[in-house]
Amino acid sequence: MAIYIGIHLFFLAWIIINRLFLPALPKQPQLSADPLVSVLVPMRNEERNVEVLIKSLKNSTYGHAEFIILNDQSTDGTQAELERAIAEDSRFTILHGTQLPDGWVGKVHACHQLQQAASGDYLLFVDADVRFRPKAIEQSLSLMQQKGAQLLTGFPAFDVAPFLSKLLVPMLHFVILFHLPLALANYTKFKAATAANGMWMMFESRSYQKIGGHTAVYDSLVEDVHIARKVKKHGFKVVLANITMSVKCRMYTTNAEVWEGFLKNSYAGIGRSPVIATALILFYSIFYILPPFLALYGLFSGFYWWIVPYLLTVAQRWYVDMVTNQRWYLSFLIPLQAAAMLAVLVESMRKSFKKQPYSWKGRHYS
Known part of the structure; x- marks a missing residue:
């Protein structure tokens, strides 16, 4: 015993x-430049999440941003909710997703279409069920500039409503802090020590294009990890950050979804x-x-x-x-x-x- x-x-x-090697988003971000950030959101049957997400985007304090949302052939009221919530805000663009090609994973194809419409120096891919504080975009950008990274990603704080969500979702953080050697993940190009989360991924745009973007992981069910490994493979830096004080997510609303x-x-x-x-x-x-x-x-x-x-x-x-x-x-x-x-x-x-x-x-x- x-x-x-x-x-x-x-x-x-x-x-x-291990936690000492997980940098947190800075409370007071310091930016060395003011680049255009394209915030890209894939949506498929996300009617319930539209209002709160759009509110987060509108409340963002980072002034040099465009918001592009792709309605990925939703069969619910996603489109109507988007049009209502966005109203006349010129920062927003709504795209309509095309037919899913053979072999592609749906979310990956949606992200690929989004980046084709983006103009930003940085691309921030955000899931529809994410909510974030007004400074979250500039905090992420600030940490990227500070670390000289081409990709920043992290796991948000989780709102866990269904019982099965209370069991499974918090284990995402536990697995990272227990199993992933964060010194290797954040300070080396060692591909095996890589974690990423597609809910919040900010790429430097030129580096993203050099690795082939989401096309390079078109058939992956864990595209976030695989694209982060591509970033490292090309010699670029990935930072896995603690974003939980600024970004929150309710991933699921039913036990079946979990x-x-x-x-x-x-x-x-x-x-x-x-x-x-x-x-x-x-x-x-x-x-x-x-x-x-x-x-x-x-x-x-x-x-x-x-x-x-x-x-x-x-x-x-x-x-x-x-x-x-x-x-x-x-x-x-x-x-x-x-x-x-x-x-x-x-x-x-x-x-x-x-x-x-x-x-x-x-x-x-x-």
Whole structure:
């Protein structure tokens, strides 16, 4: 038990040290130039998100920006809501998406069409369910200039309404701070140490064009990570930042959406590797699902130190939640969060083995 506790103490120390290499957006941005930023938003059946997103865009304090939104063949009221919310604001352009070509992933094709209409020196791709503070654009630009980066990306704070969202979505931050060596991710061109999030990706436009843009990852279900690796491959710098104090997102509104959304990315996100999947299943089962059972045994048997591993897993989760602007009390659910993550990984792997398609927003992908 002493060794098991020692391992968990090491995990906690690692997370704390690793976080030191995750730069935050500056509270008071300092810009060395005032370039044009094209904010590009793909939308497919996003009627419920239009009003709040447009409000965020309109409230932006960065004055040299254009806002381009692509309605990607929505079948709901997205178009009507866009026209109503934008009204006569000349900074906005609405595009209508073309038919999805064979082999392309829907979001990737939407982003490709958006960049074709953009004029900016910088391209900021934003998901429709994102909300952000007025200074978020200039904060991102400021950090890019400060770090000399050609791509800045980050994971927002998450508004987790459905129960399954409370389990799975916060694990995105945990996986980054626990598994990704951020010193390698942010200070080297090492492609394997790369993470990115398509909800918030700001590219320097010329570098984006040199890597081939979204065309270079046209068939990827995890296009954000793959395009970030392309940036590194071409010798450019990628910065993964803590954007949680300025950017927020409600990814899903139903448990079914949560399951489908994670299902399409879970196995693909680890390169469809059964070896890595097996290692993750064993690792999380031993170190994050087992501790509450040990704690219960210790509680009823009088071996109270057996409770310590569970408390240390909660401490790890709490620290991640604290630095990423998440609800602290969700840290006590870490065993259920780990179990849910493994469940979606196993099902995603099963679908891949059986060549069953993944579904998202009415489209199917293999």
